[in-house]
Amino acid sequence: MTSEKTPQVAVVMGSDSDLKMMESCIEQLREFGVEAEVRIISAHRTPQVAAEFAQSAESRGIQVIIAAAGMAAHLAGAMAAWSILPVIGVPLAAEPGVGGLDALLSTVQMPPGVPVATVAIGKPGAKNAAVLAVQILARKDPALRDKLAQFKAKQAQAVKAFVLPDQAISRAPGVSGT
Ligand code: RP5
Numbered sequence: 001m002t003s004e005k006t007p008q009v010a011v012v013m014g015s016d017s018d019l020k021m022m023e024s025c026i027e028q029l030r031e032f033g034v035e036a037e038v039r040i041i042s043a044h045r046t047p048q049v050a051a052e053f054a055q056s057a058e059s060r061g062i063q064v065i066i067a068a069a070g071m072a073a074h075l076a077g078a079m080a081a082w083s084i085l086p087v088i089g090v091p092l093a094a095e096p097g098v099g100g101l102d103a104l105l106s107t108v109q110m111p112p113g114v115p116v117a118t119v120a121i122g123k124p125g126a127k128n129a130a131v132l133a134v135q136i137l138a139r140k141d142p143a144l145r146d147k148l149a150q151f152k153a154k155q156a157q158a159v160k161a162f163v164l165p166d167q168a169i170s171r172a173p174g175v176s177g178t
Helices: 016-031 047-061 075-082 101-106 123-138 142-161 166-171
Strands: 009-013 035-038 064-070 088-093
Touching: 009 016, 009 047, 009 075, 009 123, 016 035, 016 088, 016 123, 047 075, 047 101, 047 123, 064 075, 064 101, 064 123, 075 088, 088 101, 088 123
Parallel strands: 009 035, 009 064, 064 088
Antiparallel strands: none
16 A cells, blocks of 8 residues: 555656756655646657646646756746646746756746746756745645745744855945844
8 A cells, every 4th residue: 555645746758868967856846745646748859748748747636846957948838838727837947058048048038827936047946946836736625735834934934044154244234244
């Protein structure tokens, strides 16, 4: 007998070359106790699979789709086109490339009526996609809501607890250590 729950979040990415960047997303979800269905699906190389995945996601229990891709990144848009689930897009910087600006514009510039909630380029965006997905799930999950509150409080505590080294203070005029 297995106690595994059906994943509520899908994390899809355009290539196995994106996995290194998206590990921080998967890891962040895991820290909240949220398991993800992780798939490599390309909007361009496997368009049929992308359509079928997005169309069946809701009936499989998925609540949020996180889609990451680089270059002319159309994966998040394709997910949003084929599903009514909220889609979070993570633009990635492919190598060689233009630093992810290509993917950012491809992901964020969706036409009216087909939104993709687009986060920052690369690793910070990958992590934020996980937090945003958890925030969506937490609306109907009090335990997850409490974990989010703790996560925020811990972040604030880390900022408050940071002590500037004396040297840094003396080098930055106008910056007070208190
Ligand atoms: C995109 O093209 C992928 O998401 C990846 O970021 C980029 C390059 O893919 P590979 O050539 O490394 O498979 O579709």
